[in-house]
Amino acid sequence: MKLPRTFYDRNDVAQIAREIVGKRLVSLLNEQEVAGIITEVEAYAGKNDKACHANNGKRTKRTEVMYGAPGHTYVYLCYGMHHMLNIVTNRTDRADAILIRSMKPTKGIDHILRRRNKEYLDPLLTCGPGKLGQAIGLDHRQHNGLDLCGDQLWIEEGDQFDKNDTIATIRVGIDYAEEDALKPWRFYLKDSTWISKK
DNA sequence: AATTAGATGTTCT
DNA sequence: GAACATCTAATTA
Numbered sequence: 756m757k758l759p760r761t762f763y764d765r766n767d768v769a770q771i772a773r774e775i776v777g778k779r780l781v782s783l784l785n786e787q788e789v790a791g792i793i794t795e796v797e798a799y800a801g802k803n804d805k806a807c808h809a810n811n812g813k814r815t816k817r818t819e820v821m822y823g824a825p826g827h828t829y830v831y832l833c834y835g836m837h838h839m840l841n842i843v844t845n846r847t848d849r850a851d852a853i854l855i856r857s858m859k860p861t862k863g864i865d866h867i868l869r870r871r872n873k874e875y876l877d878p879l880l881t882c883g884p885g886k887l888g889q890a891i892g893l894d895h896r897q898h899n900g901l902d903l904c905g906d907q908l909w910i911e912e913g914d915q916f917d918k919n920d921t922i923a924t925i926r927v928g929i930d931y932a933e934e935d936a937l938k939p940w941r942f943y944l945k946d947s948t949w950i951s952k953k
Numbered sequence: 954a955a956t957t958a959g960a961t962g963t964t965c966t
Numbered sequence: 967g968a969a970c971a972t973c974t975a976a977t978t979a
Contacts, residue, residue, distance in 0.1 A: 797971070806971070808964095817963065834972050835961025841971090854971060885972045895962095928971050951972095 757909040763825035763844045768851040771844050772798035776921050776942050779913040782891035787866040791858035792913050795943040797926045801850035806932035809850035820900045821850040830899040837885030838893040857882040859949040883951040920945040
């Protein structure tokens with residue numbers, strides 16, 4: 756069952772991010788079905804988060820979808836080559852988003868191997884936001900603003916696990932964000948090997 | 954094992 | 967020009 760819009764339409768991004776860990780991401784992009792259990796995410800708290808692209812109410816063509824309705828994708832190109840998957844949360848105009856950083860593949864592994872140019876199933880396939888984007892066939896021009904309540908890309912209930920096994924720590928690659936760089940808004944599954952970094 | 958260089962588009966100075 | 971929510975292959979030690 757796809758998570759309903761009401762799941763995304765709440766005001767505590769960090770809480771939603773924590774809840775997304777362990778759920779299943781399903782992609783039918785490019786007519787190839789790929790799925791995996793989400794193992795690592797980061798929360799970005801809109802206008803009041805110095806690490807967020809929408810910090811201080813910044814609006815550009817790129818960030819515009821973050822100000823839109825919850826339950827849609829925000830896909831942007833990082834370092835000129837990596838397509839990053841984010842989920843817009845909170846009500847329209849708040850610009851909160853959650854970066855999906857890693858997953859454990861469960862379906863369509865042959866498609867992932869082909870897209871990633873690899874031969875074996877191991878964490879190098881999908882542990883890290885750039886790798887994950889490539890694995891699910893993401894493109895920032897085609898898939899920005901996609902509705903997660905539609906039929907191309909969505910999140911559904913995943914495996915059961917102990918909620919105490921979700922670790923909260925500081926986010927990756929945002930040292931420029933001053934005091935917000937210390938916020939414990941990166942969440943990952945303890946003991947999982949499908950994580951970008953310890 | 955650790956560090957570096959090179960890939961490259963969007964946004965900001 | 968420089969920086970950037972990164973990844974890979976090559977180089978150094």
